[in-house]
Amino acid sequence: MQLRASPHLHSGRDVPTIMRHVVYALLPICGFSVWQYGLSSLALIVTVTLSCLFAERVSNKLSGTVNTLSDWSATITGVLLALTLPPAFPLWMGAVAGLTAVWLGKSLFGGLGHNPFNPALVGRAFVQAAFPTAITTWAPAFTAHRFTEFIPSSLTLPLMQPNDISSWVASNMVDGFTGATPLARWKFEHFVYPVQDMITGAASASTGETSALLLVVCGLYLIARKFMDWRIPVAVVGSALLLALAFRLFGGDEYPPAHLVLLSGGLMLGALFMATDMATSPVSPRAIWAYGAIIGTVTIMIRYFGGLTEGVMYAILFGNALAPLLDKYLQPKVFGARK
Amino acid sequence: MSRSVIQASNMEQLLEGIWEQNPLFVMALGMCPALAVTVSAFNALGMGLATTFVLICSCTLISMLRHFIPKEVRIATYIVIIATFVTLVDYIIQAVSLALYEALGAFIQLIVVNCIILGRVESHAAKNPPLSALVNALGMGIGFTIGLFALGSVREILGAGKLFGISLFGEHFQPWVVMVLPPGGFFVLGLWLLFFAWLAKRKEQRPLIHAGDEAIMALRATTEKGARHGA
Numbered sequence: 001m002q003l004r005a006s007p008h009l010h011s012g013r014d015v016p017t018i019m020r021h022v023v024y025a026l027l028p029i030c031g032f033s034v035w036q037y038g039l040s041s042l043a044l045i046v047t048v049t050l051s052c053l054f055a056e057r058v059s060n061k062l063s064g065t066v067n068t069l070s071d072w073s074a075t076i077t078g079v080l081l082a083l084t085l086p087p088a089f090p091l092w093m094g095a096v097a098g099l100t101a102v103w104l105g106k107s108l109f110g111g112l113g114h115n116p117f118n119p120a121l122v123g124r125a126f127v128q129a130a131f132p133t134a135i136t137t138w139a140p141a142f143t144a145h146r147f148t149e150f151i152p153s154s155l156t157l158p159l160m161q162p163n164d165i166s167s168w169v170a171s172n173m174v175d176g177f178t179g180a181t182p183l184a185r186w187k188f189e190h191f192v193y194p195v196q197d198m199i200t201g202a203a204s205a206s207t208g209e210t211s212a213l214l215l216v217v218c219g220l221y222l223i224a225r226k227f228m229d230w231r232i233p234v235a236v237v238g239s240a241l242l243l244a245l246a247f248r249l250f251g252g253d254e255y256p257p258a259h260l261v262l263l264s265g266g267l268m269l270g271a272l273f274m275a276t277d278m279a280t281s282p283v284s285p286r287a288i289w290a291y292g293a294i295i296g297t298v299t300i301m302i303r304y305f306g307g308l309t310e311g312v313m314y315a316i317l318f319g320n321a322l323a324p325l326l327d328k329y330l331q332p333k334v335f336g337a338r339k
Numbered sequence: 340m341s342r343s344v345i346q347a348s349n350m351e352q353l354l355e356g357i358w359e360q361n362p363l364f365v366m367a368l369g370m371c372p373a374l375a376v377t378v379s380a381f382n383a384l385g386m387g388l389a390t391t392f393v394l395i396c397s398c399t400l401i402s403m404l405r406h407f408i409p410k411e412v413r414i415a416t417y418i419v420i421i422a423t424f425v426t427l428v429d430y431i432i433q434a435v436s437l438a439l440y441e442a443l444g445a446f447i448q449l450i451v452v453n454c455i456i457l458g459r460v461e462s463h464a465a466k467n468p469p470l471s472a473l474v475n476a477l478g479m480g481i482g483f484t485i486g487l488f489a490l491g492s493v494r495e496i497l498g499a500g501k502l503f504g505i506s507l508f509g510e511h512f513q514p515w516v517v518m519v520l521p522p523g524g525f526f527v528l529g530l531w532l533l534f535f536a537w538l539a540k541r542k543e544q545r546p547l548i549h550a551g552d553e554a555i556m557a558l559r560a561t562t563e564k565g566a567r568h569g570a
Binding site (some may be wrong): 093104108126129130131132134156159160161162 | 500508509511512513515516517518520522526533
């Protein structure tokens with residue numbers, strides 16, 4: 001006879017299935033970014049994903065565990081990481097980010113499920129600290145020859161400074177390209193980006209964060225199939241929206257309008273695909289609400305009062321760090337138990 | 340005890356400080372200078388040599404005086420002796436290389452409170468004759484210097500593309516800014532600690548495997564013998 005601990009009912013879903021569906025949900029976003037930025041975006045996504053898979057395989061060999069490539073988690077880390085990087089990011093830096101993400105963010109802690117932080121964001125945080133200029137160099141979308149030629153900085157030789165893209169930008173653009181994201185333009189010029197630009201992907205941004213609408217649609221697919229907890233994105237976006245509205249209402253024109261907060265930057269990408277990472281988010285409902293609200297609030301605080309223009313990454317890493325604590329102190333009441 | 344035996348134990352002691360008891364990578368002591376001044380290989384080496392000098396001088400002197408220092412005030416006495424040598428080093432570095440002096444800053448004076456030195460003095464020099472104390476201090480000093488150099492060289496190569504100020508990758512090298520910042524120090528230190536822990540574990544497992552083989556052989560021999568007796 002075999003004795004097993006609860007739960008005894010199994011939904012029939014395992015980690016590879018869930019992960020595979022997350023990859024499906026990310027594919028349209030990747031497709032859109034390739035359509036926008038062409039070869040460079042495609043090469044970046046492929047490079048980062050391959051470097052993550054390579055890192056995972058090497059860790060498997062070193063630690064003597066089974067091959068974990070087939071659980072799709074390294075693939076997700078790679079694709080998500082690539083989507084948070086700017087399209088003109090040199091490929092070798094992308095590979096550095098991928099290797100750091102898997103080794104530092106996951107393998108050293110013992111692999112999938114043991115990592116306290118979202119691996120993709122660990123990788124991004126590392127390259128943001130290592131290459132601050134390259135990670136804030138934005139390229140224009142929809143250039144004429146995007147499917148036949150790379151953005152010059154993509155093909156930089158390993159360990160070398162990114163090739164200068166200013167002449168390439170000048171030769172490709174009809175009107176002036178500022179190279180600043182909607183959030184940066186608000187922060188430094190108080191310029192409100194047109195809404196249609198932020199939905200159609202014409203605003204400069206990271207590879208996968210240009211269309212908030214598409215992100216929401218892909219996220220809704222995962223929520224509808226119950227592959228992610230709907231509370232997390234609702235709590236993150238809801239708290240950010242409430243705060244943005246409150247600041248706009250009481251603070252006036254000094255603060256950006258609410259739609260700018262929602263549509264620009266990585267808020268949707270982070271809320272839907274990164275904060276919802278199962279290994280790094282809390283499990284009980286009250287803890288989940290608190291976790292989401294903390295991420296949303298910290299994002300707004302960094303964007304409004306911090307030195308950086310975008311704060312989603314650090315907000316989620318901060319939330320990850322608090323997740324075990326939230327789970328501990330916001331446990332659901334045991335049925336029938338009295339205080 | 341014959342002369343050769345003493346020499347062998349001295350050699351062992353020297354190697355112990357460099358490898359098995361490496362102050363930085365095995366005992367994880369002296370973290371403050373290890374993280375703060377290892378931005379370049381030159382600074383790291385300078386810091387390592389300065390610490391080694393203080394370590395050797397204070398350990399030898401304290402070992403000579405070990406019967407005269409009252410137990411109740413020993414820490415204060417040690418600190419006074421260590422501080423004397425640190426002051427000496429402070430002036431020497433200032434005279435030899437002002438650039439190094441400015442790069443190391445307050446961390447030269449802070450050698451006084453480096454726990455490697457006080458630790459060596461308290462646990463070894465205060466109980467052993469001068470020669471043994473000197474060898475032990477030398478080993479620890481070399482071990483610490485190697486540790487700092489390992490940190491400093493990696494951080495300088497990635498953070499500036501140079502080693503000892505000599506450019507390695509040409510002028511278009513992209514510096515990894517994080518390596519020059521404190522987080523980079525933690526990353527590199529962590530990786531070296533990981534490497535040494537891995538080496539130690541491998542070394543530990545090897546004799547275990549042999550021991551296991553021998554045990555199996557012995558077991559097999561006894562059971563065979565038992566079977567024969569039974570027959």
